[in-house]
Amino acid sequence: MTEATSVATINTDVVIIGGGVMGASIALELSKAGRKVVVIDKGGAAGAGSTSASSAIIRFTYSNFNTILMAWESAQYWYDWNNFVGVQDPDGMAKFVKTGYLVFLTEGYDGIRQRELWDQFGIPYEVLSPEEVRKRWPAFDTGKYYPPKSIEDPAFADDPYDQLSALFDPLSGFMDDPMLATHNLANAAKSYGAEFLFHKEVVQINSNNGAVTGVTLKSGEIFNAPTVINAAGPHAAKINRMAGVYDEMKVHHQPLRQEVFSPPAPVGFRLEDNAPIVADLDLGQYFRPHMGDLLNVGTTEPACDELHFIDDADDWNDSVTVEFFERVMLRLARRLPDFGVPLKLLGIGALYDVTDDWIPLYDKSSLNGFFMACGTSGNQFKNAPLVGKFIRALVEAQENGIDHDVTPVEFVGESTGNAINLAAFSRLRTQGVTAGNVMG
Ligand SMILES: Cc1cc2nc3c(=O)[nH]c(=O)nc-3n(C[C@H](O)[C@H](O)[C@H](O)COP(=O)(O)OP(=O)(O)OC[C@H]3O[C@@H](n4cnc5c(N)ncnc54)[C@H](O)[C@@H]3O)c2cc1C
Numbered sequence: 001m002t003e004a005t006s007v008a009t010i011n012t013d014v015v016i017i018g019g020g021v022m023g024a025s026i027a028l029e030l031s032k033a034g035r036k037v038v039v040i041d042k043g044g045a046a047g048a049g050s051t052s053a054s055s056a057i058i059r060f061t062y063s064n065f066n067t068i069l070m071a072w073e074s075a076q077y078w079y080d081w082n083n084f085v086g087v088q089d090p091d092g093m094a095k096f097v098k099t100g101y102l103v104f105l106t107e108g109y110d111g112i113r114q115r116e117l118w119d120q121f122g123i124p125y126e127v128l129s130p131e132e133v134r135k136r137w138p139a140f141d142t143g144k145y146y147p148p149k150s151i152e153d154p155a156f157a158d159d160p161y162d163q164l165s166a167l168f169d170p171l172s173g174f175m176d177d178p179m180l181a182t183h184n185l186a187n188a189a190k191s192y193g194a195e196f197l198f199h200k201e202v203v204q205i206n207s208n209n210g211a212v213t214g215v216t217l218k219s220g221e222i223f224n225a226p227t228v229i230n231a232a233g234p235h236a237a238k239i240n241r242m243a244g245v246y247d248e249m250k251v252h253h254q255p256l257r258q259e260v261f262s263p264p265a266p267v268g269f270r271l272e273d274n275a276p277i278v279a280d281l282d283l284g285q286y287f288r289p290h291m292g293d294l295l296n297v298g299t300t301e302p303a304c305d306e307l308h309f310i311d312d313a314d315d316w317n318d319s320v321t322v323e324f325f326e327r328v329m330l331r332l333a334r335r336l337p338d339f340g341v342p343l344k345l346l347g348i349g350a351l352y353d354v355t356d357d358w359i360p361l362y363d364k365s366s367l368n369g370f371f372m373a374c375g376t377s378g379n380q381f382k383n384a385p386l387v388g389k390f391i392r393a394l395v396e397a398q399e400n401g402i403d404h405d406v407t408p409v410e411f412v413g414e415s416t417g418n419a420i421n422l423a424a425f426s427r428l429r430t431q432g433v434t435a436g437n438v439m440g
Pocket of ligand 1: 040200202203373377378382
């Protein structure tokens with residue numbers, strides 16, 4: 001007698017691949033709208049993927065109208081997080097830490113366009129002279145060293161040849177715990193009936209006659225759904241290839257290996273010193289104060305640093321390297337002269353999912369019912385609350401017979417009343433002017 005093997009087949013309205021901050025936000029919006037949502041994640045917990053490594057900076061310095069507007073609108077939700085989520089998480093709620101954000105004005109970034117756009121949305125800011133910067137935060141060396149150099153370059157040690165002014169916005173900050181914020185979203189989605197399944201890997205996207213029909217898992221289980229959303233973070237390009245939609249995209253995306261460090265903060269640059277988040281394109285770095293008298297430090301992909309794009313998001317080194325550590329720490333010591341370079345490698349390796357123009361992909365695809373929220377390019381944690389709303393708008397448009405490729409969906413921001421044109425995040429977009437790095 002042969003034993004029949006039965007494979008579970010489950011029917012649902014929506015499958016979301018990935019339970020990071022994007023998948024959890026989308027799950028909340030779609031389950032709130034009355035849909036039966038299943039989130040499938042091959043990891044062990046909500047937000048345990050690239051979200052867990054995030055610096056979680058909430059800022060409004062972007063290159064164009066739509067991207068700034070999106071960040072500004074999303075910030076309003078982070079400021080009022082408990083109300084936005086709407087459900088108290090028994091494990092605690094993430095918190096916004098307001099620090100302000102200081103961008104040094106240097107070659108290639110004079111802040112003029114930024115200020116014009118901020119004026120349109122009423123985002124407050126100050127322009128500070130080098131003296132004003134040092135008066136407010138004596139920990140800074142405001143020297144101009146541009147362009148960023150590798151530490152092997154003898155010119156790295158040159159004295160500054162000028163002084164830097166800066167643009168300061170007082171309303172930026174960071175979320176204290178990006179994984180907890182994701183847990184908060186997942187917890188709220190569950191209260192509307194969403195299911196989160198962990199340690200389950202999607203290995204196939206199923207379709208019929210040009211429309212998605214669901215997914216198959218490594219375990220053999222099949223989930224049938226007319227709507228499937230790719231929120232797989234650095235694995236998203238792999239999922240788009242699985243769905244057969246990658247080649248039709250005009251903007252492509254790929255995992256990029258990064259390292260971020262958490263050394264002790266010097267006195268004068270801790271949270272209690274009112275230290276701001278700093279974007280320092282002059283030296284090719286960003287940093288911010290963190291709880292526990294630490295700093296959080298990363299790079300802004302200066303031209304002198306090689307970019308480490310990788311082919312397989314399942315096969316990479318997640319430890320920090322001495323080479324990267326030394327480079328980042330010595331750059332930081334130029335800007336904060338009292339910073340003592342630590343003797344231990346304190347940091348983590350992580351992956352961004354980077355698009356050709358460093359602007360994300362929030363879109364439908366050529367496969368009916370298959371959507372994507374990916375290509376977040378190391379700068380979209382801050383926009384997660386709106387991404388759920390965007391994807392809901394795109395799903396509803398498709399169901400109403402609107403082809404977003406032809407008639408772009410607009411989303412009117414609740415805070416500003418301005419329309420955000422979702423064509424800005426289309427996979428078919430013509431690439432405009434962007435920062436070309438993590439600044440977006
Ligand atoms: C080091 C670092 C610093 C950053 N700093 C900032 C910042 O300061 N501000 C900001 O706004 N943004 C920042 N970002 C970007 C932001 O954190 C990311 O854009 C965001 O967290 C991505 O979330 P996600 O849900 O798309 O991806 P993830 O959190 O990676 O979630 C994707 C999930 O998909 C799952 N998955 C993948 N493949 C499969 C499969 N086949 N089957 C089932 N599940 C699968 C994974 O297990 C994972 O849990 C940073 C990112 C990094 C890495």
